[in-house]
Amino acid sequence: MSFRVTTLDEVPREEGADGSDWLRLRKQLDVRAFGVNVYGASAGNRVIEEHDELGAAAGRHQELYLVLRGRARFELDGDVRDAPTGTAVFVRDPAVRRGAHAEEDGTLVLVVGGTPGHAYEVSVWEQAADAYPHWRNGDYATAVRILRDVADRYPERGLILYNLACAEALNGEPDAALEHLARAAALEERWRQAARDDPDLEAVRDDPRFELAVAGQAGATG
Amino acid sequence: MNEKYEVARLDELDRSGSWTRVRGHFGIEAFGVNAWTAGASGDQVISDHNEERSGHEELYVVLNGRAIFTVDGRDVDAPAGALVFVNEPQTQRKAIATEAGTSVLAVGAKPGEAYQPLGWEWSSDAFQYFESGEPERAYELLAAADTAHPDSPSVLYNLACAEALTGRSEEAVDHLRRAGQLYEPFAEIARDDSDFDSIRDHPGYAGA
Numbered sequence: 001m002s003f004r005v006t007t008l009d010e011v012p013r014e015e016g017a018d019g020s021d022w023l024r025l026r027k028q029l030d031v032r033a034f035g036v037n038v039y040g041a042s043a044g045n046r047v048i049e050e051h052d053e054l055g056a057a058a059g060r061h062q063e064l065y066l067v068l069r070g071r072a073r074f075e076l077d078g079d080v081r082d083a084p085t086g087t088a089v090f091v092r093d094p095a096v097r098r099g100a101h102a103e104e105d106g107t108l109v110l111v112v113g114g115t116p117g118h119a120y121e122v123s124v125w126e127q128a129a130d131a132y133p134h135w136r137n138g139d140y141a142t143a144v145r146i147l148r149d150v151a152d153r154y155p156e157r158g159l160i161l162y163n164l165a166c167a168e169a170l171n172g173e174p175d176a177a178l179e180h181l182a183r184a185a186a187l188e189e190r191w192r193q194a195a196r197d198d199p200d201l202e203a204v205r206d207d208p209r210f211e212l213a214v215a216g217q218a219g220a221t222g
Numbered sequence: 223m224n225e226k227y228e229v230a231r232l233d234e235l236d237r238s239g240s241w242t243r244v245r246g247h248f249g250i251e252a253f254g255v256n257a258w259t260a261g262a263s264g265d266q267v268i269s270d271h272n273e274e275r276s277g278h279e280e281l282y283v284v285l286n287g288r289a290i291f292t293v294d295g296r297d298v299d300a301p302a303g304a305l306v307f308v309n310e311p312q313t314q315r316k317a318i319a320t321e322a323g324t325s326v327l328a329v330g331a332k333p334g335e336a337y338q339p340l341g342w343e344w345s346s347d348a349f350q351y352f353e354s355g356e357p358e359r360a361y362e363l364l365a366a367a368d369t370a371h372p373d374s375p376s377v378l379y380n381l382a383c384a385e386a387l388t389g390r391s392e393e394a395v396d397h398l399r400r401a402g403q404l405y406e407p408f409a410e411i412a413r414d415d416s417d418f419d420s421i422r423d424h425p426g427y428a429g430a
Binding site: 002003004005006007008009011025029030031032033034036061062064066068069074076077081083084086087088089090091092093095096098110112113114115116117118119120 | 281285333
């Protein structure tokens with residue numbers, strides 16, 4: 001197939017971060033040269049997750065946001081910008097904290113991303129995101145399988161290891177969950193605190209090895 | 223301008239004819255992106271072309287209005303919100319606006335390679351100076367583009383034009399030859415291009 005045609009109203013919507021609608025354009029069209037997705041939200045809701053492009057699962061991308069429908073309010077390192085339809089927001093510096101709320105129902109924002117000087121690769125977070133629809137449906141075994149595959153290819157990404165640990169705990173695999181939690185906590189301190197309050201880890205929280213795991217100690221699983 | 227980020231409305235960016243320079247305006251280095259706007263219904267909003275030389279995948283997003291895309295010989299109705307993705311570079315594609323003011327965003331890059339701005343963008347910058355009768359300024363811009371992006375056929379061809387117009391005959395013949403080697407149709411195009419009238423009697427011209 002040399003080309004594909006669709007419309008914004010036909011692209012299936014998945015649940016994105018912070019409850020936004022995620023139109024997985026890159027995956028749907030099988031775009032391989034740049035990252036491209038669309039996010040939607042109703043008035044007052046978050047349409048672009050607050051984030052930077054420095055995280056372990058991010059790609060240090062330059063990002064171009066374009067408001068396709070509705071109106072959004074962007075925050076860029078705390079700088080608030082009104083963005084009606086037709087507004088482009090280009091974030092050159094991957095360290096900029098950026099996010100947006102929808103100001104009107106039906107707001108849609110196109111996002112295009114890539115790393116200067118590097119061939120495009122599908123972001124790790126996007127690969128891991130294939131697991132989440134199964135997770136939400138209670139099919140933890142499939143979520144574990146997908147996240148393990150991603151973790152095997154990117155063993156130093158704390159976000160992936162942490163989410164894998166959660167999925168394993170929900171899937172009744174305490175040994176694997178504690179091992180991956182320990183690896184995540186050793187890589188990034190933020191997972192130590194997150195693990196204490198995360199209901200996904202309820203099944204392993206009373207395990208005597210839990211404290212060792214959140215301390216990032218490799219011996220957590222004996 | 224904030225060096226970390228910039229916010230602008232697309233309809234406020236500088237437009238050259240139907241072309242809104244999105245990538246050039248923001249200084250985007252990771253992918254190609256531009257917008258094209260048709261003044262009237264029936265105007266071509268995406269030129270008839272393929273991406274064989276660049277190897278780019280291209281995604282077209284109809285921002286407003288309506289267009290008929292013709293891709294690989296097939297007509298596709300594309301109202302606002304339509305997304306047309308052409309993954310094979312050799313596929314011929316174009317779009318004709320069916321409403322006045324139709325705008326299409328085009329995003330492109332080559333899979334497996336770091337993005338490089340295409341020569342036509344640099345050449346397009348120089349056209350204003352050809353049109354205003356300032357070939358020396360076109361020459362300066364294109365010579366810099368050739369240094370930054372060597373072996374871009376369109377940069378070499380237009381550089382040769384500027385050199386011919388500014389009396390740099392030797393360089394013009396050399397660059398025209400290289401342009402024709404990299405993209406054969408340029409040799410034919412040059413025969414009817416009046417920019418080269420001053421070098422047609424140059425001993426090296428026949429070989430260019």
